[in-house]
Amino acid sequence: MTAAEETAPHDRHAPYGELRARAASGEIEEVVVAVPDLQGRLQGSRLAAPYFLQETVTEGFGACVYLLATDVEMDTGPGYAVDAWESGFGDFVLRPDPGTLRCPPWDPGTAQVLADAHWPDGSPVGMAPRQVLRGQLDRLAARGLRAYAGTELEFLVFLDTYREAWERRYHGLTPATRHNVDYALQGLEGVEPVVRRIRREMVRAGLALETARGECHPGQYEIVFRYAEALAACDDHVFFKNGAKQIAAAEGAALTFMPQFGAGEGNSCHLHLSLRGEDGSPVFADPDAELGMSALMRHFVAGQLACLPEFALLMAPNVNSYKRLRAGGFAPSGIAWGWDNRTCAVRVVGAGAGLRIEHRVPGGDANPYLAVAAAVAAGLYGVEHRLPLPAPHPGNALADATVPRLPGTLGEALHRWERSDRAVRAFGADVVAHYAQAARAELAAFETAVTDWERMRGFERL
Template sequence: MSDAPYARLREDAAHGRIDEVIVGVPDLQGRIQGSRLSAPYFLDEAARNGFGACVYLLAADVDMNTGPGYALDAWRSGFGDLVLHPDPATLRTLPWDEGTALVLADAVGQDGEPVEVAPRQVLRTQLDRLAARGLTAFAGTELEFLVFGESYRTAWERRYAGLRPATDYNVDYSLQGLSAIEPVTRRIRREMVRAGLSMETARGECHPGQYEIVFRYAEAMTTCDNHVFFKYGAKRIAEQEGVALTFMPKYDEGEGNSCHIHLSLRGTDGSAVFADPSAADGMSELMRHFVAGQLACLPDFALLMAPNVNSYKRLKPGAFAPTGIAWGRDNRTCPIRVVGTGHSLRIEHRVPGGDANPYLAVAAAVAAGLHGIENALTAPPPHAANALADASVPQLPGTLTEALHRWENSELVAKVFGPEVVRHYAQAARTELAAFETAVTDWERVRGFERL
């Protein structure tokens, strides 16, 4: 392998600026899991030949519990290793971790074939389908998070209850009331830019302690890589600042944390294939088909957008998150919002929450759009009114159980993603449901301890 992709790293290692490299793989939850390697070992061995990591990293729940039922079954394989092949395009230094670089990797089986169910591979499969049509996907993600005054350790000891938000009230677009949140959010903004991300905007949001940082759009895989890097780094910086932040979709009864995904297509020549200046609304026929595909596939693909029990607490009436299946021009009450003009003409997919795995959510949106294009689907007229209050609008799955049923019983899902991916992510959902259904919640204790 040529040394060119790692020439700067080798120079930094030689001069003592970098002594460790984290090799990480995005897991089913979109977290970066991996190991720290000495820089010389990474450059001489792992960068060339890959690095072994246990297969269960891609077949475990949020507690790292695994079991039979996954398509990639750790028990059946005797907890053997995958091979992680670093992607040099993802290499970056960590401003919050002196002397450390991080590189994301693709998972490969012992047979040398890509692991089909790995999130990066799920997305790459759909992007390859686009490429076969001469198309490229560009994406941007808008992540919201809540900041609390307590440290992660204190939050854990309190079982995450009774925490103090870093702002006292709704600071949506506010330029005041942010003094307690600004030290950590400013550091996050600065250090993400130092790490190579291009920030666009940042502002307070509706829920006390809520904030949003938006980074520049890029080709879809790059955006998803930046997304998981940002979540990892933001939590580490918060930890160092002695505070805690969460991306969970619904921390309490207040406003949830969303992850709106902006998505557009371009030709391989850079042309804005979504735009048609001669059309009254500026939308090309291809874009109309793409939008129609989103609506047609939303019920069956919801599992990849909303993968957890908590995801559906956000997608409830009155929560200012979509519940129906509709599209509109600059209509935030619809799950598919069309915005922009010319090269910026795009959809904003408003279903995913802060827990969404970006690779899977973007893969689902691309696959849905391709379904619309391949079948020349026709979208209904844009919804101009409040889709949240319109009883005539078809509804999204209301629970993880319903989303799982749609996912497992959809011929379209099987055709688009393949049986291994269907089985693997169905098992992830079943594992999540089993954990929830055996848990006793605070709500149950308050409701039933004395009065039942």
């Protein structure tokens, strides 16, 4: 089934039976219809449940086109493939995907559903993150393959409210743990009230919790949910990220997923990815083949290494992303793969049906749809060109100066992305131009900002 067919409106009444019953009883009063934006945030509107059920499920809901052409501050402008000014800030149509319907326990009386953006003629908005991923999944489907993914999100928890943090300009905040609590079972008393509620309410909302633990940086924690088909895994990711912030706010705390908040370890979003056949059979493992990896997997991993410099923008989309990927940190700064080797950008881990790649480049700011799309596109490039896989890196790739480097800044990543023939062939020229403009907007905002570092360095002494 194509991406367009998956989002066709012909049968949209059928999946909402339970919602209709709960709305009729007064249990559900509102439905939040949300679209993931370029940053992976949820943007949308609250609709009265009767209106949603009577009209939106079949007709869709209008929302301004600029939602898919803005920076973090919601500023838009020329240069995007979707130009809000030229279109007079008109609407596209959000068509709810019933498979994403959830009822967040922290927002009583409310259901939430993700939507896909379509133009008035019914065609999908190709630059929308969910559609970018669907395009790559369709390419896999043409080969009889399906992608399964899981994301490991780290975040920092502070014992300050978001308003207090804002008013202090995010200085002098109190982390919820005092020291490194990586795998620790004590010293978590400050963070546990918040993360316990996040864990439990996400499970109540239908996410399958896998693991949870403290992490290295003071206040840092990681919650991992069970892998799923790639699109569903990304939907879970954005639902979790949005909800975790809401729960933290309700608890009088604040949390951040930004890749590098300060000195020390940053927040990662390690991406696990594997492929299966149409019948659900795993296709990566082959015990009789070289390295125990099927030829398909070897080519797929080789494609990651070949395309990482040009596709890095989709995994590390912000100025701050590259502070985490700095040399000397624990996040990868070079391009290498290894067996169960956390110093490599691409770690191969697991066995049999669980054999998979772990992409260690994305940080907590990564848009999951784009990061997974980049990994799939890179893998397909390797498969299509039957790229040979070099030997796995045997030791510390972080300290090996012979390992090819990732882009060191957003500017370098942008340069490689917008000049990449591979990116154009995989994603289309419009998508490449659209996300290049998103990077330019981020760079322009940063380059005109005056930082605390500059004030400390120059206020008195220059």
